[in-house]
Amino acid sequence: MSNSPLGVVNATPMEPLRVLEEIKRLAVEQLGSLPGMLFRGVEQTLDNAVANGMAGPGHFEDLGSLRMLRQQNATLSMRFRQQLAQGFDDFRGLRVRHRGDLPLGLIEDDQLEFQLQGQRLAEAVLARYQRPLEMLRGRLTTLSAALGTTGEVNPIGPERLAAAFVETFRETEPTPSVRSLMFRQYEQDLAMLLGDFYGRVNTLLASAGYGVASPQAQPREAPRPSQPQGFVHDTVEPRERPATTGAPDPGWSGFDAPTGAPQPAAPAPAQPAQQAELREHVAQELADLRSLLQTWREGLQQQGIGPARPAAKAPAATASTATREMRIDEMLSVASMMQHEPPDAFARALAGSGRLADTIRDHLTDGARRIGLNPDQTRFSAQEEDAIDLVALLFDSLFRSHSLQDRARRLYARLVLPYVKVALSDESVFVAQDHPARKLLDAITEACEGNQATTPQDRELLDRAAAASQRIVAEYNEDMAVFELAHAELDALLSQQRRRVDLQEQRAVKATMGRERLGSARAAADSAVIDRLKGQRMTRAVADFLAEPWRHHVVQTVLREGDEPARQAEAFNLGDALLEADRLAAENRGKELADHLLALEPAIVQCLASSGLDDSAARHALAGLVHALATPDRPRNVQAPPPRAGEAEDEGAEERRVWLSGATGAGEPDGTLVELLRGLKAGDWVRLTDTQGEVVPAKVAWISPLTSRMLLVNRRGMRVLAASVDELAVLATAGRLVLGTESTAFDEAMRQVRQRLDKAVGQH
Structure with a gap:
């Protein structure tokens, strides 16, 4: 099997200068127009600030600064393209500045702020695209070695893109607000372009023969014949992998990559003792998993529903007809040949029409027959049986436990045989958290789960996930780089989806919190009304006032003044004061009632205003209440409490x-x-x-x-x-x-x- 980087068909790498020029062309073509795209977004933000009443005193100065920048659009765009091209000159070592060439002097405050914001921008981009940048760094190192230069600066890395932006706008002197908005907009525009851009550059370098390992590296020693290939290796040497595949062996498990290979971010490199402990842990987990599989498979065979193996059919076969186990390289050849064929049978099995493991075995058996392996004389090894069953169980579980739509079924069906190949060459995919194939399947499931394709964003996610699966089918040839690249490209789009999910989750939390606060306030108001009406004889006007305007006022006060007990106490005291006014009216104590109502007038008007009445209507309602209280012989009865609105509106x-x-x-x-x-x-x-x-x-x-x-x-x-x-x-x-x-x-x-x-x- 080939161990070449992604997409490599050339025997030798392409001419390095031509590759670098192609990357330069892509950079200028895809990124060169970014300065001209900034101004519309900045202007929209300033307009939104005015519409929302959040514009500051310097708003007109900000608009003037933006207008001046727009007038320089052509010049700024040309300067930015020159900065991008200059990064490639630095990479080739064509422009070397010595310390004596640099002007000395103090940095002005606005230029210092440019530098600081540029550093923050570079850090944000680096954090977002760490994995594709790690891959890009290794490939550019190989390219720079071919050019005979050090290649210390990534010409399209975060630092260079931030520096190009800073140098382009350094002399323009925008206002602080416009400068901050420009950096924010630039970061947003980069986020929309860099995922696809870095993916294309990585693919270009890999297909040109510049992988993460040096093209001049010595070939690895082939594994000893006595050493089993595939899942579990006896060796614990830290950096050896099987020479027949590009995937790491289980002892390596993705934790200790060869020099220059992309590695997951880690807080500190693992010490040799930790590496050995990790390998031992992975090997033990795999051994336990294989033991469970063997017992499970034996149980199925006893029930007559397990995989039929030729060896079990003819235990007394002669030497001429004895079956042998297929070698791993033979199985990988068969799977590679079959992975490009339509996945309809796998899709039907995932839909529940048949066992996926049986379908995989039937396909691989048919493929073996095509390349001249007689199924009557060969059988799957235990290792191959494990790989088939684990992949089948994995995909079955994904469809049972996740809301995957019919459109996703064919997408996953395409991946069945590539993942069988992964399992054959590196079973650690089932236990190593940072395995590239594992991360890609997580990303695809995140894109597809519950996705009804009802919005353009959802449809784009499905299309990108489908493209990732098609890329694996087309390009995977035991080189894990294709999984890395496919994951990096899909994850760049998923990062936007995650932000939308976070916003949606926050909206759900805020909506639920608001409903619960409203329900709690209504329950408090209902209890207050019931407590004041229960067993009390009063006029109908006072009872209606308590049940409607005052209850609504209490709800509003609890919601708005939840952190101020004094304001809530004032609202509740108004209800008690109205009951006192009714008692004074019943006792015909007119002067005391008049003084009491005059003191309550501001609180009553405020209460009525909270129900939506303007000042005139509020005073008219107050007059009606006073008129009712001014008649001592008005009938007074025990009023029935209103229904609890809090419970009714849950x-x-x-x-x-x-x-x-x-x-x-x-x-x-x-x-x-x-x-x-x-x-x-x-x-x-x-x-x-x-x-x-x-x-x-x-x-x-x-x-x-x-x-x-x-x-x-x-x-x-x-x-x-x-x-x-x-x-x-x-x-x-x-x-x-x-x-x-x-x-x-x-x-x-x-x-x-x-x-x-x-x-x-x-x-x-």
């Missing part, structure tokens, strides 16, 4: 009723279960099953300080359910809520695979 009651439908007869919740649910925190994940049997992964987004209800949202930030611990315990007792759900799709699917194997093993 919007979540119907939602909880639907979710709890059919779950209340499951028995009394266990006390231990209730305590576990009570220990959930914001950010924890659970798995819900609705009344139609659909599984919904849900996250605890917020816990109400008023009612202790937990707000659960799905992976797209949409509200699923707001329920108390006791209500969630009812769902858990009915088997429709499961704790301990993992935050990523791959982790959750593997957790379910282990549970399924454990359960099956426990039954045999």
